[in-house]
Amino acid sequence: MENKKVEAIFIKDGLIKKIGSKEKIMKLKTKDTILIDLQGKCLMPGFIDAHSHITAVARSMLLIDLSGAKSFNDIIKILRIYIKNNNIEKEKWVMGYNYDHNNLKEKVHPTKEVLDKVSVSHLIAVTHASGHMGVVNSLALEKLNINEKTKDPIGGRFGRKAGTDEPNGYMEEVAFRDTIQNKNIHSKEELAKAYKKAEMLYASYGITTASDGLLDEIGFHLLENLAKENKLNLDVIGYISVESKNNYQEYLNYYNHFKIGGFKILLDGSIQSKTAYLLKPYKDSDKYGYPVYSDERLKEIILYSLRNKMPLHAHCNGDGASNQFIKCFKNTIEKNNIKNTYRPVMIHAQMVNKKMILEMKKINMIASFFPSHIYYFGLVHLQNLSNRAYLLNPLKDAVDNKLIFTMHTDAPVINPNILESVWCAVNRKIKNGVILGKNEQISVYDALKAVTINAAYQYFEEKSKGSIKEGKTADFIILDKNPLKISKNDIKNIKLLETIKKGITIYQV
Numbered sequence: 001m002e003n004k005k006v007e008a009i010f011i012k013d014g015l016i017k018k019i020g021s022k023e024k025i026m027k028l029k030t031k032d033t034i035l036i037d038l039q040g041k042c043l044m045p046g047f048i049d050a051h052s053h054i055t056a057v058a059r060s061m062l063l064i065d066l067s068g069a070k071s072f073n074d075i076i077k078i079l080r081i082y083i084k085n086n087n088i089e090k091e092k093w094v095m096g097y098n099y100d101h102n103n104l105k106e107k108v109h110p111t112k113e114v115l116d117k118v119s120v121s122h123l124i125a126v127t128h129a130s131g132h133m134g135v136v137n138s139l140a141l142e143k144l145n146i147n148e149k150t151k152d153p154i155g156g157r158f159g160r161k162a163g164t165d166e167p168n169g170y171m172e173e174v175a176f177r178d179t180i181q182n183k184n185i186h187s188k189e190e191l192a193k194a195y196k197k198a199e200m201l202y203a204s205y206g207i208t209t210a211s212d213g214l215l216d217e218i219g220f221h222l223l224e225n226l227a228k229e230n231k232l233n234l235d236v237i238g239y240i241s242v243e244s245k246n247n248y249q250e251y252l253n254y255y256n257h258f259k260i261g262g263f264k265i266l267l268d269g270s271i272q273s274k275t276a277y278l279l280k281p282y283k284d285s286d287k288y289g290y291p292v293y294s295d296e297r298l299k300e301i302i303l304y305s306l307r308n309k310m311p312l313h314a315h316c317n318g319d320g321a322s323n324q325f326i327k328c329f330k331n332t333i334e335k336n337n338i339k340n341t342y343r344p345v346m347i348h349a350q351m352v353n354k355k356m357i358l359e360m361k362k363i364n365m366i367a368s369f370f371p372s373h374i375y376y377f378g379l380v381h382l383q384n385l386s387n388r389a390y391l392l393n394p395l396k397d398a399v400d401n402k403l404i405f406t407m408h409t410d411a412p413v414i415n416p417n418i419l420e421s422v423w424c425a426v427n428r429k430i431k432n433g434v435i436l437g438k439n440e441q442i443s444v445y446d447a448l449k450a451v452t453i454n455a456a457y458q459y460f461e462e463k464s465k466g467s468i469k470e471g472k473t474a475d476f477i478i479l480d481k482n483p484l485k486i487s488k489n490d491i492k493n494i495k496l497l498e499t500i501k502k503g504i505t506i507y508q509v
Helices: 022-026 054-060 072-085 112-116 138-143 174-181 188-204 217-228 295-307 319-335 354-362 372-391 395-400 418-427 444-450 453-458 488-493
Strands: 008-012 015-020 042-045 093-099 123-128 133-136 156-160 167-173 207-215 235-240 258-266 312-316 345-348 366-369 405-407 476-479 496-501 504-508
Touching: 008 022, 015 022, 054 188, 054 207, 054 217, 072 093, 072 112, 072 123, 112 123, 112 133, 112 138, 112 167, 123 138, 123 174, 133 174, 138 167, 156 174, 167 174, 188 207, 188 217, 188 496, 188 504, 207 217, 207 258, 207 496, 217 235, 217 258, 258 295, 295 312, 295 319, 312 319, 319 345, 319 354, 354 366, 354 395, 366 395, 366 453, 372 418, 395 405, 395 444, 405 418, 405 444, 405 453, 418 444, 418 488, 444 453
Parallel strands: 093 123, 207 235, 235 258, 258 312, 312 345, 345 366, 366 405
Antiparallel strands: 008 015, 042 476, 123 133, 133 167, 156 167, 476 496, 496 504
């Protein structure tokens, strides 16, 4: 985005060799040069995915989509039909994903009794659309050895029947991730095939550098194997847990398009499910959500990442979590006299305020916002936060205070549609058309910077990606319209025609 307009580009060996006027660039033509006339279409840098979960997107393609379910009966019916049509053997796992209790007639999560109506002889599990919680049936609880004596882990909990310790099948945050979310029921070949579909999905949205914001064992080895087989087309930057036992040091630089970018931690949950950690309680409630780590443990993790010179990305939805991350980071670097913070990133940063933004800027902490939350979950946020919802994703405050920020989609929570993120950031409309926080709307140009050059900076790749500049990688997209020249309301209707990675077309309509 350093050059707002370029007339012609000369590409060779996957790099931008020269930019300038058409007359100037045509002088470089040889008999082997291929000439491409865009005929008025818009070419711009490829989108850089600041945070999503591409291996989870791949795995979701092998699961049963419950996004259309409007009631418990719908969930039961969809899962029953899948079992019947696919002749699933008894005691095999059947996994659905993408249900949202906010969209169900019952307005609550299902329980083991609901899923037992699907089957008592199959292991049934369903994952919430947020990816922060899920539910299993009675047989799955038995096989997972979750019972009355099972204690809630730090940073998570198991649902219980009212007045008892008996699990009701619901589990959230750490309890969910450590039992169901990271369970693999698919073969290496199935995962590899699904990944190629996910990669093409990302390319269809103009993404040339993808993210995996928290690689578990399955995701790490999937990308490692694909890299070793040289089967990755997009650059993929993965983030791992500080407890990871994988030999990530081999991948601190790109190996056949795959590298590890740093460590990832989750400090709270989601606002939709009231597990995000807030400084003030949710509307009409005494609930504040809860933190995943104590301050002391968080400081240990921060110091470990800094001493290993690894960028730390922290999931923070609530202002309580954001405040904890900033406070503990500042305390750690001051106590240990550390100067280089390695560009830590606050993922989501939905409830940061101006004071927090100024503190983040002092320690070179980047905010990666999730503006699509406004459109997809704005109504729920209004229910849970009341007027505080108008201040979510304060992008204009970040612009005004010169805080470097990026934007992301958190796929598979939603599709990795970057142009839609831009539309959300500049319009801030929720599904009923109401504008949620007009004062936080930003310009189209600032939104595009967030998903190109700023995202490259987040990944320490600003010298090689993110803008049209001589010497940089030839990662481009071609759009049917220039987002800077049309009504901001029409941005989400722009058609992506082509995605180019290192000068080679990897997607074309």
